[in-house]
Amino acid sequence: MLNLTNTGFSDTLVILGAAGLVIPAFARFRISPVIGFILVGALVGPAGLGTLVGQYPWLYYLTISDSHSIEPFAEFGIILLLFSIGLELSFRRLWAMRKLVFGVGAAELFGAGLILAAALYLTGLSTGGAIGLGLALALSSTALVVPIAGTTSAVGRAAFAMLLFEDLALVPIIFMLGALAPAAASDGGWVLLNTLGLGVMTIAILFVAGRLLLPRMFAQAARTKSPELFLAASLLVVIAASLATTAAGLSPIVGALIAGLLIAETEYHGEVESITAPFKGLALGVFLITVGMRLDLGFVLAHWAPLLGATVMVMLVKVAVTTGLLKLSGARTGTATETGVLMASPSETTLIVLGVAGAAGLITGGTATFWTTVTAIGLTATPLLAKAGQFFSRQIERQEKNDTPAITDAAGPGTVVIGFGRVGRTVADMLRRHDLPYLGVDADIDNVTAARRDGHPVLFGDVTRGELVDQLKLGHAKALVLTMDDPVLTVRLTKRVRGWVPDLPIIARARDADHAAELYKAGATDAVPETLESSLQLSEAVLVDIGIAVGPVIASIHEKRDEMRKAIKAASNLDREPRLRRIRQSEVPGQA
Numbered sequence: 001m002l003n004l005t006n007t008g009f010s011d012t013l014v015i016l017g018a019a020g021l022v023i024p025a026f027a028r029f030r031i032s033p034v035i036g037f038i039l040v041g042a043l044v045g046p047a048g049l050g051t052l053v054g055q056y057p058w059l060y061y062l063t064i065s066d067s068h069s070i071e072p073f074a075e076f077g078i079i080l081l082l083f084s085i086g087l088e089l090s091f092r093r094l095w096a097m098r099k100l101v102f103g104v105g106a107a108e109l110f111g112a113g114l115i116l117a118a119a120l121y122l123t124g125l126s127t128g129g130a131i132g133l134g135l136a137l138a139l140s141s142t143a144l145v146v147p148i149a150g151t152t153s154a155v156g157r158a159a160f161a162m163l164l165f166e167d168l169a170l171v172p173i174i175f176m177l178g179a180l181a182p183a184a185a186s187d188g189g190w191v192l193l194n195t196l197g198l199g200v201m202t203i204a205i206l207f208v209a210g211r212l213l214l215p216r217m218f219a220q221a222a223r224t225k226s227p228e229l230f231l232a233a234s235l236l237v238v239i240a241a242s243l244a245t246t247a248a249g250l251s252p253i254v255g256a257l258i259a260g261l262l263i264a265e266t267e268y269h270g271e272v273e274s275i276t277a278p279f280k281g282l283a284l285g286v287f288l289i290t291v292g293m294r295l296d297l298g299f300v301l302a303h304w305a306p307l308l309g310a311t312v313m314v315m316l317v318k319v320a321v322t323t324g325l326l327k328l329s330g331a332r333t334g335t336a337t338e339t340g341v342l343m344a345s346p347s348e349t350t351l352i353v354l355g356v357a358g359a360a361g362l363i364t365g366g367t368a369t370f371w372t373t374v375t376a377i378g379l380t381a382t383p384l385l386a387k388a389g390q391f392f393s394r395q396i397e398r399q400e401k402n403d404t405p406a407i408t409d410a411a412g413p414g415t416v417v418i419g420f421g422r423v424g425r426t427v428a429d430m431l432r433r434h435d436l437p438y439l440g441v442d443a444d445i446d447n448v449t450a451a452r453r454d455g456h457p458v459l460f461g462d463v464t465r466g467e468l469v470d471q472l473k474l475g476h477a478k479a480l481v482l483t484m485d486d487p488v489l490t491v492r493l494t495k496r497v498r499g500w501v502p503d504l505p506i507i508a509r510a511r512d513a514d515h516a517a518e519l520y521k522a523g524a525t526d527a528v529p530e531t532l533e534s535s536l537q538l539s540e541a542v543l544v545d546i547g548i549a550v551g552p553v554i555a556s557i558h559e560k561r562d563e564m565r566k567a568i569k570a571a572s573n574l575d576r577e578p579r580l581r582r583i584r585q586s587e588v589p590g591q592a
Helices: 007-028 033-044 057-061 067-087 091-096 098-122 127-138 142-149 154-180 188-224 227-247 252-264 269-293 297-302 304-328 333-342 348-359 365-399 422-433 445-453 466-471 487-500 513-522 530-545 550-572 576-585
Strands: 415-418 438-442 458-460 479-482 506-510 526-529
Touching: 007 033, 007 269, 033 269, 033 365, 067 142, 067 227, 067 252, 067 269, 098 127, 098 154, 098 304, 127 154, 127 348, 127 365, 142 154, 142 269, 142 333, 142 348, 142 365, 154 252, 154 333, 154 348, 188 227, 188 252, 227 252, 227 269, 252 269, 269 348, 269 365, 297 304, 297 365, 304 333, 304 365, 333 365, 348 365, 415 422, 422 438, 438 445, 445 458, 466 487, 479 487, 487 506, 487 513, 506 513, 513 526, 513 530, 513 550, 526 530, 526 550, 530 550
Parallel strands: 415 438, 415 479, 438 458, 479 506, 506 526
Antiparallel strands: none
16 A cells, blocks of 8 residues: 655645645736745745644645755756756857857956955854855756746846856865865865866767767657657756766766757757647746745844845845956846846855865855755745846936937937837837938837837837826827737827827737737727738748749738728627627638
8 A cells, every 4th residue: 555654745735735835826917936935945844834843734735844855856947957058058059158158257257256256254253164055055046036037138148157157166165165165175176176077078978979869869750759758858958968967977967968059959949849738837936945944034033134245245245246247247237236146145056166165174064054044035035036136227217318319309300119129129210211210219228228229219118107108299290010929008109199299190910819909999090900010021922932922912911901990990890709709810811
C-alpha cells in the first residue's frame, strides 16, 4: 500500500497547492506572484507553521518542515529558467552584446562588490569574509529580473548583459572563496586553474556536439509528431548539458544556458520554448517558496532595524554603481536609473555564495543567517523595485526637455499620430515621404527616444491625461491617427475628441470588426481592422502568385475593402451581434 505520509508526497501537495492558490489570487489583485510565493514559503516553512507540527500533527500535510527536501526542485527551476533565456538568444546577439557583458557587466559586479566589501570590512569582518560577502551581495537575480524586464527592451538588454556576466562569474567566485579559506591548501590556485581549463574544454565539446547532433535529434522527434517525445528530447539536452558542466566543476546553470543557445540556432527553438514554458513557471515558483522558507519572521521582527538598514545600504550601493556605469556607457538617464533600481536587490545565487563562504570559514553562522534574511527580503521587494524604477524613469524623462518638440510648432495644421510604435512609425514614414507635417505622441519613452533619434518629432506623454490632449490643439490639426494597442482607450479618446472637434478626420487602428464598429459609433472617420487588412494582403499575394494581373487584383482588393468597411459602418448603427457574425465570416476571402 502506498505510504501517503512520505515526505516527498506531502511536500509536492504543499507546493502544487501553493502554486494553484497563489498565482490566480495575486493575479486577481494585480500583484506579482513572486511576493505570494515567498510569503507562502515563509508561512508554511520550518520557521512558520512548520514549527507547530509537533503540537498539531495534521499540519504536516499543509507545511514543509525540511527546507532542504525541495532544494533540488528549486535548482531545477533555475536551470530551466537559464535554458529558456538561452532560447531567446543567439550567438550573433551575444557577440553584439560583448561590450556590455564583459565591460559594464564586469565593472558593475566588481565595482559594487568592492564597495560593499570595504563597508563590511569596516564593520569588523575579515578580509576574506568581506570580499566574499561583498561579491555575494553584488549579484542580482536572473530568476526575477529577466522575467520582469525581458531581453528586448533597453532596460532588459542592459540588465541581461550584466546578469549574464554574473552567471558566468559565479564559478570563479566560488573557487576564489575556497582559495581564501583559512584552511585552504597551498595549491588552491592550481586547482582553480585546472577546473577552469577543464570547464572551457567541456564547453567547447558541448558546442561542437550540439551543432552536429541537435538538428538531427530534433528532426527525428519532429517526424514522430509526438509532443511528449519532443519534450523528452528537450529535457534530455538540458539535463545532459547541466551534468556535463557540473562534472567539469562549473555551475549547472552554465550548461543550461549553453543548451538553450544551441537549440536557439536550430529551427525547432520555438516549439521547444512553448513546450517547456509551463515547467519553467512552476519550477520558478518552487524556488521562490524555498526563498521564503529562509525567512524567519521571528528573527525579522527581533532585528528589523539592522536588517532594514543593511538592505537599504546594499540597494543604494548597487543603484549608484549600476546607474553610473550605464550612464558612462551612453545609456539614457531614465534607462540607467530604471535598470539600477531593478537590479538593486541581491540574488538567488547570493544564497549559494553565502553557503560557500560559511563552509569555507570566512563568515560565521550568525553572519550567514543575517545576510540570508537580507537577501530574502530583497528578493521579495524585487517586483516593487521594478515599479519604483519605472516611476523614477518616467519622472526623469519628463523633466528632460532636450530635443522635445514644441506642441504649438509641431501640431499646427499637420497630422497628430497618437501611438508611435510599429504602426504609428509606418504612418509617420508615409507622411514624411509626402512632405506632410505631423506630430507623434507616445507614453513609452523607449519608443520616443528611438523615434527622435531617427528624426521624427515625437512628444512623450500619456493621452489618458486630459490636459495633454487639450495641449495638442486638435482643432487646428488636419487629421488624428490613433494606433494604440488599447481598444478601450482608443474608443474613449475617439468619443472625446469627436465631441469637441466634429469635423476632424479621425483614423483609428481597430483590433477586429467588433472593435471597428465600436469606433465608428464613437465617431471615427475610418476604422481599419487588423484582421481585415491582413486577410486582404494575403488574398492579394495569392491572386498575384497564381498568375492574375496586378491591375485587376488591386482593383478587386479596393472593392472588397470598401464593401467590408460599409458593412462594418452599417453594423455600428444596427443590432451588432448577428450582423458582425456575418462580417467576421467574410473577413477571410474564400472562407464561408
